[in-house]
Amino acid sequence: xxxxxxxxxxxxxNIVGVCGIIILTGYTGLFSLGHAGFMSIGAYVSAILTKxxxxxxxxxxxxxxxxxxxxxxxxxxxxLRGKLKGDYFAIAMMGFAxxxxxxxxxxxxxxxxALGLSGIPLKxxxxxxxxxxxxVVFFTYRYLHSQHGKLSISIREQEVAAELIGVNVTKEKxxxxxxxxxxxxxxxxxxxxxxxxMTPNTFSAELSNNMLAAVVxxxxxxxxxxxxxxxxxxxxxxxxxxxxxxxxxxxxxxMIVVMLFRPEGLLGNKEISLYPLIQRLxxxxxxxxxxxxxxx
Amino acid sequence: xxxxLQQLATGLSIGSVYALxxxxxxxxxxxxxxxxxxxxxxxxxxxxxxxxxxSLVNIPLLGAIxxxxxxxxxxxxxxxxxxxxxxxxxxxxxxxxxxxAMGVNIFIQNLAIQxxxxxxxxxxxxxxxxxxxFGIVKMPRSDILAAVISLTMLVILWHFLYKSRLGLGxxxxxxxxxxxxxxxxxxxxxxxxxxxxxxxxxxxxxxxxGMKYAVxxxxxxxxxxxxxxxxxGGLGSLPGAVIGGIVLGLIETMVSAxxxxxxxxxxxxxxxxxxxxxxxxxxxxxxxxxxx
Numbered sequence: 001x002x003x004x005x006x007x008x009x010x011x012x013x014n015i016v017g018v019c020g021i022i023i024l025t026g027y028t029g030l031f032s033l034g035h036a037g038f039m040s041i042g043a044y045v046s047a048i049l050t051k052x053x054x055x056x057x058x059x060x061x062x063x064x065x066x067x068x069x070x071x072x073x074x075x076x077x078x079x080l081r082g083k084l085k086g087d088y089f090a091i092a093m094m095g096f097a098x099x100x101x102x103x104x105x106x107x108x109x110x111x112x113x114a115l116g117l118s119g120i121p122l123k124x125x126x127x128x129x130x131x132x133x134x135x136v137v138f139f140t141y142r143y144l145h146s147q148h149g150k151l152s153i154s155i156r157e158q159e160v161a162a163e164l165i166g167v168n169v170t171k172e173k174x175x176x177x178x179x180x181x182x183x184x185x186x187x188x189x190x191x192x193x194x195x196x197x198m199t200p201n202t203f204s205a206e207l208s209n210n211m212l213a214a215v216v217x218x219x220x221x222x223x224x225x226x227x228x229x230x231x232x233x234x235x236x237x238x239x240x241x242x243x244x245x246x247x248x249x250x251x252x253x254x255m256i257v258v259m260l261f262r263p264e265g266l267l268g269n270k271e272i273s274l275y276p277l278i279q280r281l282x283x284x285x286x287x288x289x290x291x292x293x294x295x296x
Numbered sequence: 297x298x299x300x301l302q303q304l305a306t307g308l309s310i311g312s313v314y315a316l317x318x319x320x321x322x323x324x325x326x327x328x329x330x331x332x333x334x335x336x337x338x339x340x341x342x343x344x345x346x347x348x349x350x351s352l353v354n355i356p357l358l359g360a361i362x363x364x365x366x367x368x369x370x371x372x373x374x375x376x377x378x379x380x381x382x383x384x385x386x387x388x389x390x391x392x393x394x395x396x397a398m399g400v401n402i403f404i405q406n407l408a409i410q411x412x413x414x415x416x417x418x419x420x421x422x423x424x425x426x427x428x429x430f431g432i433v434k435m436p437r438s439d440i441l442a443a444v445i446s447l448t449m450l451v452i453l454w455h456f457l458y459k460s461r462l463g464l465g466x467x468x469x470x471x472x473x474x475x476x477x478x479x480x481x482x483x484x485x486x487x488x489x490x491x492x493x494x495x496x497x498x499x500x501x502x503x504x505x506g507m508k509y510a511v512x513x514x515x516x517x518x519x520x521x522x523x524x525x526x527x528x529g530g531l532g533s534l535p536g537a538v539i540g541g542i543v544l545g546l547i548e549t550m551v552s553a554x555x556x557x558x559x560x561x562x563x564x565x566x567x568x569x570x571x572x573x574x575x576x577x578x579x580x581x582x583x584x585x586x587x588x
Binding site: 025029031033074075077078079082084085086087088090091092094095096098099102103106156209212216220245246248249251252253254255256259260263 | 325329330331333379382383388389390391392394395396398399400401402403404405406407409410517520523524527531558559561562564565568569572573576
């Protein structure tokens with residue numbers, strides 16, 4: 001039972017991070033490879049605040065998220081303004097994650113450098129992480145189904161036209177980046193309080209790639225798609241222990257295949273819903289009543 | 297003064313390898329408007345090709361370098377044919393192209409880790425390790441080889457691009473791919489040539505990095521420096537890539553020598569951010585505006 005509990009907590013942690021990537025890549029179309037850096041910042045800040053300064057973990061996680069958000073401006077502001085292409089942002093994000101890892105590996109007071117921070121209080125149990133996860137998913141859903149979401153979609157689809165209509169493209173992109181960095185920071189904080197030990201290398205490119213893979217497989221423009229994909233991708237390595245070491249090879253291959261044959265992913269830009277099922281049942285009833293009438 | 301000259305020499309040598317790498321990347325970017333994220337993986341393929349030809353088959357260093365270049369070029373062409381060309385044919389958006397490229401990178405890198413093993417190996421060439429004393433400056437043979445061959449390759453590339461017909465076609469494609477195709481250029485042949493050239497540079501640089509540092513499957517990460525160098529010089533400009541590479545090499549070496557070795561990469565990254573803040577088109581780039 002403890003094993004399944006652990007998997008569920010891990011799923012919640014991953015879903016919180018993936019929600020950030022959904023907003024950034026799925027809806028706004030910005031390709032980022034460095035979000036593990038934001039998770040790292042969130043994790044270290046919240047862990048240090050709680051461990052050394054005794055701040056309650058919820059508040060320190062939020063502060064961690066805010067600081068991750070602010071640091072995203074270092075990358076975001078130079079690369080998202082003007083007419084710079086998305087490649088600049090992607091390259092800068094890759095460098096950012098690497099730089100954060102390097103920086104944290106070499107700060108020894110409080111951060112404990114490359115040795116890693118241990119002795120973090122264990123605050124993540126199933127209830128806490130599920131509640132945080134549900135709040136975040138609900139927030140993402142409301143955010144993306146509001147005007148903000150529509151503006152983001154317009155930028156993803158046709159940036160030039162969006163600007164012509166009057167969308168402030170830079171502002172919207174920065175908004176998406178700030179929120180996604182915040183959510184990844186929270187996710188990092190959750191990781192810190194669950195694993196109770198971490199090093200700068202915990203937040204590797206593999207983590208960023210996993211989140212990206214979840215959004216690509218789940219469908220860009222959908223929320224439930226990537227969430228389902230995250231659940232599957234978190235559970236799969238446990239189920240397929242035998243081939244676990246080929247996991248990343250398969251992810252890479254699968255990304256290429258998905259892009260070639262079904263770029264919209266599992267759910268495209270639809271959400272999972274019972275509506276089609278209900279419609280079909282209703283149609284069945286209508287057909288039955290018509291046949292009944294004709295039969296008479 | 298001696299230390300400064302020594303650092304200058306090392307900086308120029310590593311800078312020329314970065315320049316080569318950056319040119320390979322910039323070539324593809326200028327023609328396809330697309331960042332080949334799989335570039336690092338190709339570089340790694342080149343290094344391992346040379347590594348195994350020397351250690352398993354005992355081919356001399358120069359032969360190993362040529363083999364590395366050929367194998368990487370073939371790998372590059374395969375990636376283009378299997379992954380990128382179908383995506384371009386579907387008129388996929390930039391985001392999808394970038395994700396595909398990243399997928400190729402993840403696939404090749406992790407395939408290497410799983411099949412060859414993630415351990416770090418030393419490059420098996422004693423000839424390359426010997427240090428040559430020029431009096432004021434000492435350089436290991438690998439650095440000299442890297443500088444000489446990189447600069448030679450860049451000169452050959454320049455001649456090819458500016459003095460041959462295929463080179464003219466490539467430059468025309470870089471300016472406007474669609475019109476070049478309309479003018480009768482065989483865009484498929486040009487794309488294969490460009491990916492092959494990019495593969496040559498990746499393989500060559502891979503061998504030099506392997507000689508200078510070490511051989512390990514994750515070494516594709518060094519290609520990030522190539523991207524940064526290309527951005528510093530101006531994305532899409534080939535002379536810019538060369539200058540960016542040399543500038544980055546010099547900055548890195550000077551920072552390592554005079555400020556700190558641990559934070560060397562941090563300074564490279566800070567250079568990138570500063571350039572993006574103040575000179576977003578790089579040193580030589582053209583202003584990148586979408587023409588309506």
